[in-house]
Amino acid sequence: MDTKQAPSSDPLFRWAEIPEKVRRTAPVVHCITNYVTAPWCADIVLAAGAAPIMADEPDEMAEIASIAGALVLNIGTLRHSSLDAMRLAGAAAVRLGRPVVFDPVGAGASRLRTESALEILRDYHPAVVRGNISEILALSGRAGKSRGVDADPGALVSGERLVESVRLAASLAETWGCVVVISGPYDIISDGTRSCAVGGGDPMMTRITGCGCMESALLGAYLAAEPDAWKAAAAVMAMMSLCGRRAACAARGAGEGTASMRIRLLDAVSLFAGEELAGADVKIL
Amino acid sequence: MDTKQAPSSDPLFRWAEIPEKVRRTAPVVHCITNYVTAPWCADIVLAAGAAPIMADEPDEMAEIASIAGALVLNIGTLRHSSLDAMRLAGAAAVRLGRPVVFDPVGAGASRLRTESALEILRDYHPAVVRGNISEILALSGRAGKSRGVDADPGALVSGERLVESVRLAASLAETWGCVVVISGPYDIISDGTRSCAVGGGDPMMTRITGCGCMESALLGAYLAAEPDAWKAAAAVMAMMSLCGRRAACAARGAGEGTASMRIRLLDAVSLFAGEELAGADVKIL
Amino acid sequence: MDTKQAPSSDPLFRWAEIPEKVRRTAPVVHCITNYVTAPWCADIVLAAGAAPIMADEPDEMAEIASIAGALVLNIGTLRHSSLDAMRLAGAAAVRLGRPVVFDPVGAGASRLRTESALEILRDYHPAVVRGNISEILALSGRAGKSRGVDADPGALVSGERLVESVRLAASLAETWGCVVVISGPYDIISDGTRSCAVGGGDPMMTRITGCGCMESALLGAYLAAEPDAWKAAAAVMAMMSLCGRRAACAARGAGEGTASMRIRLLDAVSLFAGEELAGADVKIL
Numbered sequence: 001m002d003t004k005q006a007p008s009s010d011p012l013f014r015w016a017e018i019p020e021k022v023r024r025t026a027p028v029v030h031c032i033t034n035y036v037t038a039p040w041c042a043d044i045v046l047a048a049g050a051a052p053i054m055a056d057e058p059d060e061m062a063e064i065a066s067i068a069g070a071l072v073l074n075i076g077t078l079r080h081s082s083l084d085a086m087r088l089a090g091a092a093a094v095r096l097g098r099p100v101v102f103d104p105v106g107a108g109a110s111r112l113r114t115e116s117a118l119e120i121l122r123d124y125h126p127a128v129v130r131g132n133i134s135e136i137l138a139l140s141g142r143a144g145k146s147r148g149v150d151a152d153p154g155a156l157v158s159g160e161r162l163v164e165s166v167r168l169a170a171s172l173a174e175t176w177g178c179v180v181v182i183s184g185p186y187d188i189i190s191d192g193t194r195s196c197a198v199g200g201g202d203p204m205m206t207r208i209t210g211c212g213c214m215e216s217a218l219l220g221a222y223l224a225a226e227p228d229a230w231k232a233a234a235a236v237m238a239m240m241s242l243c244g245r246r247a248a249c250a251a252r253g254a255g256e257g258t259a260s261m262r263i264r265l266l267d268a269v270s271l272f273a274g275e276e277l278a279g280a281d282v283k284i285l
Numbered sequence: 286m287d288t289k290q291a292p293s294s295d296p297l298f299r300w301a302e303i304p305e306k307v308r309r310t311a312p313v314v315h316c317i318t319n320y321v322t323a324p325w326c327a328d329i330v331l332a333a334g335a336a337p338i339m340a341d342e343p344d345e346m347a348e349i350a351s352i353a354g355a356l357v358l359n360i361g362t363l364r365h366s367s368l369d370a371m372r373l374a375g376a377a378a379v380r381l382g383r384p385v386v387f388d389p390v391g392a393g394a395s396r397l398r399t400e401s402a403l404e405i406l407r408d409y410h411p412a413v414v415r416g417n418i419s420e421i422l423a424l425s426g427r428a429g430k431s432r433g434v435d436a437d438p439g440a441l442v443s444g445e446r447l448v449e450s451v452r453l454a455a456s457l458a459e460t461w462g463c464v465v466v467i468s469g470p471y472d473i474i475s476d477g478t479r480s481c482a483v484g485g486g487d488p489m490m491t492r493i494t495g496c497g498c499m500e501s502a503l504l505g506a507y508l509a510a511e512p513d514a515w516k517a518a519a520a521v522m523a524m525m526s527l528c529g530r531r532a533a534c535a536a537r538g539a540g541e542g543t544a545s546m547r548i549r550l551l552d553a554v555s556l557f558a559g560e561e562l563a564g565a566d567v568k569i570l
Numbered sequence: 571m572d573t574k575q576a577p578s579s580d581p582l583f584r585w586a587e588i589p590e591k592v593r594r595t596a597p598v599v600h601c602i603t604n605y606v607t608a609p610w611c612a613d614i615v616l617a618a619g620a621a622p623i624m625a626d627e628p629d630e631m632a633e634i635a636s637i638a639g640a641l642v643l644n645i646g647t648l649r650h651s652s653l654d655a656m657r658l659a660g661a662a663a664v665r666l667g668r669p670v671v672f673d674p675v676g677a678g679a680s681r682l683r684t685e686s687a688l689e690i691l692r693d694y695h696p697a698v699v700r701g702n703i704s705e706i707l708a709l710s711g712r713a714g715k716s717r718g719v720d721a722d723p724g725a726l727v728s729g730e731r732l733v734e735s736v737r738l739a740a741s742l743a744e745t746w747g748c749v750v751v752i753s754g755p756y757d758i759i760s761d762g763t764r765s766c767a768v769g770g771g772d773p774m775m776t777r778i779t780g781c782g783c784m785e786s787a788l789l790g791a792y793l794a795a796e797p798d799a800w801k802a803a804a805a806v807m808a809m810m811s812l813c814g815r816r817a818a819c820a821a822r823g824a825g826e827g828t829a830s831m832r833i834r835l836l837d838a839v840s841l842f843a844g845e846e847l848a849g850a851d852v853k854i855l
Contacts, residue, residue: 035320035605036612036624042321042494047543052494053391054321057364060395067394079627079651081364106623109637110630150621207840209612209622257837258617267542270492320605327606327779332828336720337779338676339606342649345680352679366649552827555777 016274018226018235023049027069027224031217032056032086034076034105037210040262041074041217047270050221056085065092069224072217073120075113076105083116090124099223102126103216108138121176127229129172130181130216133165140172150206162186166195166285179229181219183212187237191230198234199281200241202248208262215240218269238280243268301559303511303520308334312354312509316502317341317371319361319390322495325547326359326502332555335506341370350377354509357502358405360398361390368401375409384508387411388501393423406461412514414457415466415501418450425457447471451480451570464514466504468497472522476515483519484566485526487533493547500525503554523565528553586844588796588805593619597639597794601787602626602656604646604675607780610832611644611787617840620791626655635662639794642787643690645683646675653686660694669793672696673786678708691746697799699742700751700786703735710742720776732756736765736855749799751789753782757807761800768804769851770811772818778832785810788839808850813838 028051033041038054045052055064058081065071071093073086093100102124104117117139121129131139132150165188173180174192182188187198205211218236226232247264251257313336318326323339330337340349343366350356356378358371378385387409389402402424406414416424450473458465459477467473472483490496503521511517532549536542598621603611608624615622625634628651635641641663643656663670672694674687687709691699701709702720735758743750744762752758757768775781788806796802817834821827 034624036608038321039324039494039609043544043547046492046494053394054319054362055391055395056362057397059365060363060397063395077624077626078630080629106625109623110625110633112627112630207616209609209616255841257840259613259833259836259840262613263544263548263833266544270542270544271540323606324609324779328829328832331777331779338679339604339647340676340680341647342682344650345648345682348680548829548833551829555827555829556825 015231015235016277018222018232019048019239019272019274019277021225022221025069025225026051027221028053028067029070029072029217029220029224030055030064030068030089031072031074031220032082032089033072033074033213033217034078036076037213040210040266041213043266044214044269045217045221047266048218048221048272050224052217056082058084058088061085061088062092065089065096065098068098070099070101070220072101072103072220073124073126074103074105074213074216075107075116076103076213078113078116086120087123090120094124099127099220099229100124101216101219101223102129103213104129104131104135104139105213107131107135114138126176126178127223128179128181128219128233129176130183130212130219130233132183132212136168136172136180136182140168162188162197162285166190166197170195179233181215181233181237183215183237187241189230189234189237194230195285196234197283197285198237198241199283200238200245202245204248204251204258204261205244205265207258208265211240211244234282235277238277238282239269239272242276242280243272300516300520301562303507303517304333304524304557304559304562306510307506310354310510311336312506313338313352314355314357314502314505314509315340315349315353315374316357316359316505317367317374318357318359318498318502319363321361322498325495325551326498328551329499329554330502330506332551333503333506333557335509337502341367343369343373346370346373347377350374350381350383353383355384355386355505357386357388357505358409358411359388359390359498359501360392360401361388361498363398363401371405372408375405379409384412384505384514385409386501386504386508387414388498389414389416389420389424390498392416392420399423411461411463412508413464413466413504413518414461415468415497415504415518417468417497421453421457421465421467425453447473447482447570451475451482455480464518466500466518466522468500468522472526474515474519474522479515480570481519482568482570483522483526484568485523485530487530489533489536489543489546490529490550492543493550496525496529519567520562523562523567524554524557527561527565528557585801585805586847588792588802589618589809589842589844589847591795592791595639595795596621597791598623598637599640599642599787599790599794600625600634600638600659601642601644601790602652602659603642603644603783603787604648606646607783610780610836611783613836614784614839615787615791617836618788618791618842620794622787626652628654628658631655631658632662635659635666635668638668640669640671640790642671642673642790643694643696644673644675644783644786645677645686646673646783648683648686656690657693660690664694669697669790669799670694671786671789671793672699673783674699674701674705674709675783677701677705684708696746696748697793698749698751698789698803699746700753700782700789700803702753702782706738706742706750706752710738732758732767732855736760736767740765749803751785751803751807753785753807757811759800759804759807764800765855766804767853767855768807768811769853770808770815772815774818774821774828774831775814775835777828778835781810781814804852805847808847808852809839809842812846812850813842
């Protein structure tokens, strides 16, 4: 496996235009998500220049799907009623050819979550699945029980396990026919053929709720603007790594804690310019 | 149509006492609202000195209504179960003579939302209806399909369309028998007879989730303290415009983004003194 | 009743290790809570070093309970469906011997809340019950109607009524067989035998939503790490008082309002070191 630093001139990474395209087109992003991080997800989608709509009453799913450029399904506080909404919205998105992002929060923590996640994977053909390593492993059929909604520290995607994780992502991407994003100290993005790892970021990002949920919501915004799902996903993860590191360094420098870091992260996303992506730590693998 | 700047001595605008009365009486405001902006709505009601109670289990609606000074109905993440709660709470508020504020979030985006909104308008006699121009148009029967929860940019209430928007608000106020507030670059407030436009504010207010929801929640607090619904509504919109502009200018000046602007906005509301209303950009129309 | 200032050398207060133990063991805290303060509760649990999981679908309660070190039940936006989830999670926690924290938000405001609260008290044997004086009185059978989710100002635990409040807490602790925490200007913590009052804090803490909810969520984290529930509860209340005062003083000093105070409070919790507990204003009673 060959790794090289992506030069900002690499044609693969002519992606500076993606964040700008999101701002210019302000796509509507339909999120069926949990009530814990919904406020942050809505805010970050708006900060990125897109228009979030959170709605989960089954009765209006087909209509909401028809005005949205992308659908984000997040099972963070899954209920049977929201699962029904996800089914209807997912079917409508498939019918309309709109990209679906799937965030299998807590997959492995309960049979309901794991089975619902596998059903969504199978029936609504997500363009991107994003989870931490424990969640992705739970869906791959290769893992034991999850520790809730956080990644098992022993399974984290760190430097030495990078190659292994990339192989896993690429293999699942092929099986599931989608882009797989595994979040961690390095974020892995693979569509089976193309893979990259995004470094940077900061451990402080794991100390605020919903960094993963926010990434998934942003994936909806970026996918609505950029048809190449792999590029869109890499751009989201690179932007969040840059903004997260910037926010964490500034917060630490000012003697602040995690809540200020969150505010700074959202601020950074709202001020982000596409050309800054050239500074991201991205390794093509 | 005659327009003049309201002098702070205008008896119509002896409203400096309203924010103070809210703080002094700390009315309980019952909100049946969406889970995306509920945290911000609760916080801003508390910042203004009132006491929010968010509750939406049908079984307790009559009792909660009896301890609340006002009821706020917001259909942001409408579900059939919350609609049932709205019906029971609305009926109790009507029975008890408590003012109802209605925020038809996303009216026009689905049949369920539009029909539910029309039902609420008809059956629970809101004292104030507040929405963006797209939502208000959807309820007026004069509009096509909504673009979700945000206003259609082409229909925004800007300077040149002010007169037209005021006519619309006044006419709907008469039809519906309530105060109509249309939010936008200028906020229009009309009870059919009296109309005013509140300028100021800042475009950054549209880049955080829930500015409209927060205004509606504050309308509940102000209506519970001030029986003249038109004056109460004008005071809320003027306060939010002043606080929003102050927050946005300070955030921009400090190189901050949208999340800091939100924090500064809530801070400004918590520190707001009624006499500052004299500085609002209010045009009597 | 004898009162003395707890010297930091008091063996009762060798509690500096509790916050550190929370960080070291990062217990999973299962919260079934309201959607208004859920984002803040999740964030503060994470800030304290534990791992929150918010889940309330009845179907997965037994499994989630099995991976959690503690269960927090909060009836802030109670619905029949979440009550079902609380029953299943409560029964699982009892079966597994995991500590349960109960926050009877708004008890007294509706028959549903009061009756549900009494059922939870009776059937799921909470290790700690935390509420404001109005809520605790409603459960004690000694009070009239609540004013919603906030304490009746006339019943607040202030200096002169301290002795009376401590007697109430101690008597209820004995009746209910648990630690009772009554929040207020002074927080009372009693297990029937041992009682203490925690001063400090700041009135600004009542001007942000969910200070009580956050305390209850933190109680879950601390109880999962410290088997002595009285000590764990005293440590939480002491930490929050210290962090709240620090945040409020800093916010006021900088001319900021309530939203900044909240951010500073969460920051302070994320930066808190156990040894700082020595500076808390704790009176053994």
